[in-house]
C-alpha cells in the first residue's frame with residue numbers, strides 16, 4: 192500500500208499524517224470526536240440491551256392480547272325450528288346455516304358459496320327468506336325458523352314442493368331446498384303486494400302479476416348450476432296459480 196502511495200505523485204502529504212488520525216483536524220477536535228464515539232458506543236449498548244430484554248415482554252403481551260380477542264366465546268341458544276324448540280351451545284360466530292347442518296343435523300339446507308351469492312342456504316325467518324349463511328345463529332333466537340324439512344305436513348307436500356315435483360323443477364337437486372323456500376316466501380310477498388324492479392318497469396304498482404319476467408326477477412337470488420330455470424319458473428307459476436284458485 193505504501194509503495195503504491197509513494198509511487199503516486201502528490202501523495203507525499205498523506206504519508207506524513209499520523210496513522211489512524213483523521214486528516215486536517217485540530218487536536219481538541221480529535222478528543223471531541225473520541226468522546227462522541229465512546230458515548231455513541233455506550234448508548235448503543237444500553238439501547239440494545241433494553242430492546243433485547245424488553246422484546247420478549249412485548250411479544251408476550253401481544254400474544255396474550257391476540258389470544259384474548261380470538262379465543263372462542265360460546266353462547267347457549269334456544270332456536271325455534273320447524274315448530275320445535277332446539278337448545279344448543281355454539282361459538283358466537285356460528286352462522287344459522289352451520290347451526291342447522293352441523294349442530295342439529297338439518298342438512299336439507301345446503302351450503303353452496305357460504306358468501307350470500309347462490310341462495311342454496313335460503314330458509315324462512317318469520318316468513319321472510321334469508322340467506323342462512325349470512326345470518327348468525329344467535330340473531331335468530333326468538334324467531335320462527337322454517338327449513339325445507341318443515342314445509343311438508345307429514346306425507347303431504349307443501350304446494351310449492353308438489354309443483355317442483357310436477358314440473359321437474361330440478362336436476363341434481365342441490366339448489367332445490369333453497370329454491371323452494373325462496374318460492375314460498377315469494378308467493379307471500381306477492382300476496383302482500385310487494386313490488387319488484389320488474390313491477391315498476393311494467394307499470395304494476397299495486398297487485399303485481401307473476402309473469403315469467405316477474406318470477407325470474409324475484410327468484411334471481413337463487414342460482415341453479417344445472418340451469419333448470421324454465422322448469423323452476425313453471426313450478427313457481429303453477430304454485431302461484433294454485434294459491435290463487
Ligand code: FES
Nearest residue numbers: 303304305310324
Ligand atoms: S350458501 Fe348462502 S348464499 Fe350461497
Ligand code: FES
Nearest residue numbers: 362364415416417
Ligand atoms: S338442480 Fe342442480 S343446481 Fe339446481
